[in-house]
Amino acid sequence: HCHWSRVPNANIRCQQLKLSDTRGWSVFVEDAVQMEAVYIPEDDQCTDILSLVENEDNLNFCSNTLRLYTALCAQGNNRVSHEICKYVDEKQLMYCVRNAYLCGSIRIGIYNLLVALHFESHIKARCLTSTEFIIPLSDSLQTNRLLHPHNSIEHKHALATSTFIPAMEQFMAVRPKLIKEEDFKVERERKLLVPPPFNVLNLKEYIMSSLTDAIEKSSRHLRDPAGGTYANWLVPLLQLVDALLVMGTLEVNDIQQLLRLIDPTSFGFENEESFNEGLLQMTLDEPVKLQLCHILQHLCDYQLQYRIESIIAFSEDFVGKLQADQKRRYQVLKELSLPPAIMARKTREFRCPPKDQMHALINFKDDLADFTLFNEDIEDEIKDMLKDFHSTLIIIQQIVQTNYVTGGQSDIKDMDKTEQISLFSRLLEILIRHAVNKKNEEIVHVEKQMFPKSGKTLSEVIKEAVTQWGRSTNISDHNLTREMFKLIYNQYDGVQQISRCLERTYVINEKSVPDITLLLRKLSIIRALLTVQMDSDEEAIMISCLNDIMDNRVFYQHPDLMRSLCVHETVMAIMVNRLNKSKQEQTSMSSMSDLDGITQANEGGENQDSHSPK
Incomplete structure (x- = not known):
């Protein structure tokens, strides 16, 4: 009898x-x-987790157990997560994550369990608010220079031909934060609402280094990848990177490194020659493409949030100047002695509702005189400011092709005299304005950006990649087809996407940020509980969250914010959920009573048959 054992x-x-x-x-x-052992209850013995590949039955048992644990703690079931962590703790998970010799099914099961145990509730809360932006007005909002009216031509060209996503702490929108034990004082609420803690920083450092090493090795021929196949090697790593990206734990260097790993030819550095093949240059399996689509979509979401905040930053400056100009024109009209009819027509602007005033004030972009009501006295600086904003926005959204004037004298000679005069006058105006801004304003430090080598943006890279995937192979996964279509559709729907997000964007005072944070936390808890069947403890938590929302002063001070957050629809969903549960209880009670009646009738019939007279 020969027994084989694994060499450490x-x-x-x-x-x-x-x-x-x-x-x-x-x-x-x-x-x-260190080693990790798996207990086999049928054999009453422990075996090394790396030796499971030798026994197919034990391997299937362990992988199915991991799938069972993942299913039990799904939908943010933190109470079960705390119980599972007694069997699979952080040390065991990190050992399996760092081990390159795990077989494919165990490797995927461990990564799925890690996300479900510690991060799923926070990821779901962040995804539900991905298109809801509550932006506080503060001085730090003006650091967003994306749509600043005084940007130079070179800066606009850099913005139009580069991909820049700032650090997560530079985003101003109020988003749900990771729930910690310090946020709740009651022990019952901690077990139900707080996920088990995990060292995210160490996990992020290891995952980013592992992903870099995996892609560099995958670009060359590799006989034995981790997990047995490239899909088992790359999918878990990309899944964890996507989870960390949604949670907002990746920094600027990590995001730049991620973009470089996706496509080094577009997002790499100028002097880099050693790494020229990324994920988009390799032949990928469909599961890897699906995870890559998720990452690209979430990168686009952060880019969209940065653009929304830049629009709010521009609007704050623009509306301030517009109101100052409106006050100036009102003072001028008061000093004039005009006939009553002319004065009534001139002052019509100040008697209209605010919405009509805004529509009329920004109506100067139309050339037709019929639509011009009372904006002939608006300063040209304000008009140029809005026109420049519009042109910069459509350039960033890649609606028009960016053709900046960089030609020589031969191109100028071919123009007409009128075109030469207009060209030189515009250049002279730009130079004068630049000199005046240098004297009168402080020098604005533009954030350091990463400029791609080929001048491609993230949108262009996505279009080329998705188109190439669709033409090169036959896609059998329906989820991948759906994600590819969604990804490429959003690239051509940029302005409409911004318009939809602006409808759900709300601007508040900086002093209301703590109240908004508390409101979003309670609202996220309610939204998470709506998808599960609640018991008495969870119903008590939901009632407590509803009371906290109603006690929040933002609830009554900002009804438009409640409308944009769909708070009333959430309350209606709670009522429908409660009615459905009571209906199910009544149905179950009636069915139980019917069963009792049938049982009693059967027993009565049997007794009559047994005691029938002879």
Whole structure:
């Protein structure tokens, strides 16, 4: 009888020292070699998790157990997550994540369990608010220079031909934060609402380095990838990177590194020649493409949020100047002695509702005189400011082709005299304005950006990649087809996407940020509980969250915000959920009573048959 056993990857380094003949030897181990064992209840024995590949039955049992754990703690079931962490703790998960010798099914199961145990509730809360932007007005909002009216031509060209996503702490919109134990004082609420803690920083550092190493090795021929196949190797890593990206834990360097790994030819550095093949240049399996689509979509979401905040930053400056100009024109009209009819027509602007005033004030972009009501006295600087904003926005959204004037004298000679005069007058105006701004304004430090080598933006890279995937292979996964269509559709629907997001964007005072944060936390808890069947404890938590929302002063001070957050629709969903539950209870009670009646009738019939007269 021959028994095979796995040889350990690393041996224990120990030191022996003989103390004396009577005291014996002393053995000291410097670094203990860790291993993870799996308990098999049928055999009443433990086996190394790396040896499961030798026994297919034990391997299927362990992988199905991991799938069962993942299903039990799904939908943010934190109470079950805390119980599962007693069997699979952080050390065991990190050992499996760092181990490159795990088989494919165990590797995928461990990564799925890690996300479901510790991050799923926070990821769901962030995804539900991906198109809801509550932006506080503060001085730091003006650091967003994307649509600033005083940007130079070179800066606009850089913005139109580069992909820049700022650091997560530079985003101003109020988003749900990771729930911690310090946020709740009641022990019952901690078990139900707070996920088990995990060291996200160490996980992020390891995952980013592992993904870089995996893509660099995958670009060359590799006989034995981790997990057995490239899909088992790359899909779990991309899944965790996507989870960290949605949670907002990736920094600027991490996002730049991620873009470089996706397409180094477009997002790499100028002097980089060693790494020229990324994920988009490789032949990928469909599961890898699906995870890559999720990452690209979430990168586009952050880019959209940055543009929404830049629009709000521009609007704050523009509306301030517009109101100052409106006040100036009102003072001028008060000082004039005009006939009553002319004065009534001139002052019609100040008697209209605010919405009509805004529509009329920005109506100067139309050339038709019929639509011009009372904006002939608006300063040209304000008009140029809005026109420049519009042109910059459509350039950033890649609606028009960017053709900046960089030609030589031969191109100028071919123009007409009128075109030459207009061209030189515009250049002279730009130079004068630039000189005046240098004297009168402070020098604005533009954020450091990463400029691609080929001048491609993220939108152009997505269009080329998705088109190439659709033409090169036959796609059998319906989810991949759906994500590819959604991804490429959003690239051609940029302005409409911004318009839809602006309808759900709300601007508040900076002092209301703590109240908004608390409101979003309670609202996220309610939205998470709506998708599950609640027991008495969860119903009590939902009632407590509803009371906290109603006690929040923002609830009554900002009805438009409640409308944009769909708070009333959420309350209606709670009522429908409660009515459905009561209906199910009544149905179950009636069915139980019917069963009792049938049972009693059967027992009565049997008794009559047994005691019938002879």
